[in-house]
Amino acid sequence: MKKIKLKIPATVANMVCGFDILGMAIHEPYDEMEITLLETPEIIIKHKDSFKLPEEPSKNVAGIVLLKIQEHLNLTQGFEVVIHKHIKPGSGLGSSAASAAGAALGANILLENIFSKEEMIHFAMFGEELASGVRHADNIAPCIYGGITLVKSTDPIDIIPLNTPDLFVAAVHPQVEVKTSDSRQILKKNISLKSAIEQWGNIAGLVAGIQKNDFSLIGRSLNDVIIEPIRSILIPKFDEIKMKSLQLGALGGGISGSGPSIFMLAEKRETAEKIATQMKSVYDEISIESFVYVSKINPIGIEIVEESE
Amino acid sequence: MKKIKLKIPATVANMVCGFDILGMAIHEPYDEMEITLLETPEIIIKHKDSFKLPEEPSKNVAGIVLLKIQEHLNLTQGFEVVIHKHIKPGSGLGSSAASAAGAALGANILLENIFSKEEMIHFAMFGEELASGVRHADNIAPCIYGGITLVKSTDPIDIIPLNTPDLFVAAVHPQVEVKTSDSRQILKKNISLKSAIEQWGNIAGLVAGIQKNDFSLIGRSLNDVIIEPIRSILIPKFDEIKMKSLQLGALGGGISGSGPSIFMLAEKRETAEKIATQMKSVYDEISIESFVYVSKINPIGIEIVEESE
Numbered sequence: 001m002k003k004i005k006l007k008i009p010a011t012v013a014n015m016v017c018g019f020d021i022l023g024m025a026i027h028e029p030y031d032e033m034e035i036t037l038l039e040t041p042e043i044i045i046k047h048k049d050s051f052k053l054p055e056e057p058s059k060n061v062a063g064i065v066l067l068k069i070q071e072h073l074n075l076t077q078g079f080e081v082v083i084h085k086h087i088k089p090g091s092g093l094g095s096s097a098a099s100a101a102g103a104a105l106g107a108n109i110l111l112e113n114i115f116s117k118e119e120m121i122h123f124a125m126f127g128e129e130l131a132s133g134v135r136h137a138d139n140i141a142p143c144i145y146g147g148i149t150l151v152k153s154t155d156p157i158d159i160i161p162l163n164t165p166d167l168f169v170a171a172v173h174p175q176v177e178v179k180t181s182d183s184r185q186i187l188k189k190n191i192s193l194k195s196a197i198e199q200w201g202n203i204a205g206l207v208a209g210i211q212k213n214d215f216s217l218i219g220r221s222l223n224d225v226i227i228e229p230i231r232s233i234l235i236p237k238f239d240e241i242k243m244k245s246l247q248l249g250a251l252g253g254g255i256s257g258s259g260p261s262i263f264m265l266a267e268k269r270e271t272a273e274k275i276a277t278q279m280k281s282v283y284d285e286i287s288i289e290s291f292v293y294v295s296k297i298n299p300i301g302i303e304i305v306e307e308s309e
Numbered sequence: 310m311k312k313i314k315l316k317i318p319a320t321v322a323n324m325v326c327g328f329d330i331l332g333m334a335i336h337e338p339y340d341e342m343e344i345t346l347l348e349t350p351e352i353i354i355k356h357k358d359s360f361k362l363p364e365e366p367s368k369n370v371a372g373i374v375l376l377k378i379q380e381h382l383n384l385t386q387g388f389e390v391v392i393h394k395h396i397k398p399g400s401g402l403g404s405s406a407a408s409a410a411g412a413a414l415g416a417n418i419l420l421e422n423i424f425s426k427e428e429m430i431h432f433a434m435f436g437e438e439l440a441s442g443v444r445h446a447d448n449i450a451p452c453i454y455g456g457i458t459l460v461k462s463t464d465p466i467d468i469i470p471l472n473t474p475d476l477f478v479a480a481v482h483p484q485v486e487v488k489t490s491d492s493r494q495i496l497k498k499n500i501s502l503k504s505a506i507e508q509w510g511n512i513a514g515l516v517a518g519i520q521k522n523d524f525s526l527i528g529r530s531l532n533d534v535i536i537e538p539i540r541s542i543l544i545p546k547f548d549e550i551k552m553k554s555l556q557l558g559a560l561g562g563g564i565s566g567s568g569p570s571i572f573m574l575a576e577k578r579e580t581a582e583k584i585a586t587q588m589k590s591v592y593d594e595i596s597i598e599s600f601v602y603v604s605k606i607n608p609i610g611i612e613i614v615e616e617s618e
Contacts, residue, residue: 021510152514152529160517160526193498193535196505201330203509204516205461208469211520217469220461226502 002037002110005306008102009298010087011094012169012263013138016222016254017202021151023094025142026169026263027295029086031098032305033062035106038078043067048084061096061127062103068126069107073114079107088291091173092257097139100127105144105302118157120144125154133181139257146301148210162210164299165218168272171256171263172241172279175289178234183258186230195225215251215267222252222265235260237282244282245275269294311346311419314615317411318607319396320403321478321572322447324457325531325563326511332403332447333457335478335572336604338395340407341614342371344415347387352376357393370405370436371412377435378416382423388416397600400482401566406448409436414453414611427466429453434463442490448566455610457519471519473608474527477581480565480572481550481588484598487543492567495539504534524560524576531561531574544569546591553591554584578603 008031015022038044043057043066057063066079081103087095104124108115115123121144125135137159141149147164202221209217232238232255245253245264249271253264262279266272276292283290317340324331347353352366352375366372375388390412396404413433417424424432433449446468450458456473511530518526541547541564554562554573558580562573571588575581585601592599 018509018513020506021513150510150513150517152510158514158529160514162517187502189502190499191502191505193496193500196500196508196535197329199505200327200509200512201459201461203513204327204330204459205467205469207513207516208459208471208520211517220467226505 001039003308004035004106004109004304006033006035006102006106007303007305008033008098008143009301010293011097011139011142012171013094013257014227014255015148015206016224016228016252017199017206019224019227020136020138022148022206023138023142023151024148025146025298025301026171026293027298028293029093031087031102032084033099033102033106034082035103035110036080037110038080040078041070041076042078043070044078044080046080046082048082049086051085051089053085053089059130061099061131064130065100065103065123065127066107069104069123072123073111079110088173090177090179092178092255092259092261093171093173094139094143094257096128096131097124097143100124100131101140101143102302103127109304109307117144118159121157121159134184143301147297147299150207162207163213164297165210165213165215167215167251167297168266168269169263169295169297170245170250170266170272170275170279171261171293172276172283173261173291174236174283176236176260178258178260183231183234186234187227188230191226198225218265219251222254224254228254231255231259235262236286236288238262241279241282244278248274248278250275310348312617313344313415313418313613315342315344315411315415316612316614317342317407317452318610319602320406320448320451321480322403322566323536323564324515325533325537325561326508326515327459328533328536329445329447330460331457331515332451332460334451334455334607334610335480335602336607337602338402340396340411341393342408342411342415343391344412344419345389346419347389349387350379350385351387352379353387353389355389355391357391358395360394360398362394362398368439370408370440373439374409374412374432374436375416378413378432381432382420388419397482399486399488401487401564401568401570402480402482403448403452403566405437405440406433406452409433409440410449410452411611412436418613418616426453427468430466430468443493452610456606456608459516471516472522473606474519474522474524476524476560476606477575477578478572478604478606479554479559479575479581479584479588480570480602481585481592482570482600483545483592485545485569487567487569492540492543495543496536497539500535507534527574528560531563533563537563540564540568544571545595545597547571550588550591553587557583557587559584
């Protein structure tokens with residue numbers, strides 16, 4: 001039986017000013033997923049973690065992706081999936097995207113690469129839709145392409161892989177609950193043209209900085225005048241963590257996805273580690289448990305750890 | 310007496326989705342300007358063209374820039390400026406920016422390069438303010454830097470020079486009047502977050518396309534869901550010209566600045582020339598006089614044609 005073992009990275013969507021369009025893969029944390037191609041058409045999902053996610057295929061993020069692939073291809077084969085999640089659901093670090101993208105990319109390899117990257121994104125978005133109600137690709141795309149991706153459009157799917165600057169990411173996940181649906185609802189439906197113009201100056205600057213490897217420009221562009229002022233209210237100590245991180249030498253950063261995780265970019269590992277330590281200590285002081293992660297921007301995305309016949 | 314002769318290019322601001330932040334220099338049309346450093350503190354402006362622009366320094370776009378420079382440096386010297394404009398005022402092709410940027414860059418050379426590019430932009434913006442009431446740099450910046458520029462901020466001045474793709478520009482200036490102030494007033498003060506997100510996907514795509522020399526991506530990104538649908542109403546035959554240009558092979562294009570000029574980008578000179586011919590014939594049919602220009606994106610900006618002691 002063909003079998004594949006994947007390492008699926010966490011992802012940081014939005015990247016401050018790129019709400020709904022930008023995302024990047026990091027190295028830590030990551031999920032592990034083992035997928036076996038079955039000769040019978042069942043889809044079996046097993047979670048080896050303690051997050052109590054539903055294992056019924058149609059209610060499981062990886063399961064729904066595989067069901068859609070099976071249906072689309074009229075497959076007589078099935079899949080058995082064993083998932084060991086380390087990316088905590090609800091962290092804002094692309095936990096559902098990891099399951100969805102892992103299932104799509106894993107199935108594609110087991111089926112001998114019949115899909116393009118765009119098709120994998122198409123199927124993986126069913127997983128995101130199940131998780132959050134929205135067919136979005138800002139976490140899936142960096143999982144599948146690696147590095148930093150621009151989701152120019154999801155209908156049709158138009159993903160632009162950007163350059164991967166040699167930068168470190170410090171991320172903290174405080175153990176508070178922020179539902180993606182809640183953090184979407186509090187956003188205003190209308191914004192001023194003036195703030196939109198400021199935002200698109202920042203986005204243009206961020207993309208230019210990424211492409212030019214201009215770290216100062218990346219830092220100057222990591223400003224969000226529209227989403228962050230609203231969403232950050234849901235995250236305890238956000239302003240303090242951001243301010244202290246900048247003081248420690250972060251280029252910039254903000255909310256990861258819809259939160260509550262916060263990420264910061266830094267030029268050196270040492271700086272990123274100091275930032276992570278400070279992030280944790282801010283939450284320790286107010287007795288909120290938190291997890292911190294330091295790694296480089298991940299240029300590869302999902303990695304194949306093992307492949308066997 | 311030190312004297313300098315400049316060739317100052319037309320510029321296309323906004324570049325469709327980059328309202329208020331992007332601009333590019335082209336080769337045609339261009340203004341000619343001769344500036345002489347005087348030993349006495351007068352500022353003398355002479356126009357050799359027929360546009361009847363005011364020649365009183367404080368009311369002239371080049372004049373006000375020189376006055377501000379003189380004041381800032383407590384200069385005992387003055388300037389005599391002879392301007393031969395070919396970029397028609399009110400065309401949307403950066404006519405006022407050409408006068409303002411030419412004056413700032415010319416004075417800087419005559420004063421032995423005492424200013425940085427940012428400082429030249431600072432002074433040139435007084436000219437734009439006089440012309441349109443708004444201190445903006447989207448036309449001045451490509452004049453001074455050449456190529457395509459991103460105005461990330463005007464306060465502080467933060468200009469990002471982008472890559473110059475090897476593309477041709479076809480532009481048409483129909484002889485109808487659209488005042489910059491009018492075309493600004495009809496814009497909505499608020500826009501939907503949904504359309505803003507679409508717009509910043511396009512801007513991010515355009516900047517990525519420019520940096521990657523990805524012409525297809527540039528073409529796919531030249532969409533403006535916010536400004537163009539409103540402003541294009543002021544430009545006769547806009548939709549027809551755009552549609553026909555795309556049919557002839559234009560990558561994309563739209564309103565130049567605040568109009569009424571329209572520009573289109575194309576990979577080949579031949580295509581750009583066909584587009585220009587078609588643009589002209591559309592206006593000929595409805596008896597609107599028009600001028601068309603075909604040239605490459607201009608990587609240099611203002612050129613020094615002659616310099617003498």
